[in-house]
Amino acid sequence: MKKSVFVAACALLAGCCGSHGSDAAKGAVIDATMNTVMIVTADGDTLSFSTVNADRTALDGLFVGDTVEVRFKGKYEQGMEAAELLK
Secondary structure, eight states: OHHHHHHHHHHHHHHHHSOOOEEEEEEEEEEEOSSEEEEEETTSOEEEEEOTTOBOTTOSOOOTTOEEEEEEESSOOTTEEOSEEEO
C-alpha cells in the first residue's frame, strides 16, 4: 500500500513540475490594436494573438514594423492568448 501511494505521489509531482507547453514566436508586427497583435515570423508564418491579459511591462510602445517575441502556452491557435510580449 505504501509503495503504491509513493508511486502515485511521484507521478502527480512529475506531472505538476513538467513543461506545460510554453512556447514563443518572434516576428515583425504587421498589425496591433489595444487587445491584439499580429506578427510575421522569419518563416513567413502570420500569427495572431490576443493581448488582453498579456504581460507587456517589457514594452515601451508597440509599432508596426517592430520585432517582438510573443510567449504563449500550448499549441498555437489563431487568436490565442499571449502570456507575455517582449522586444
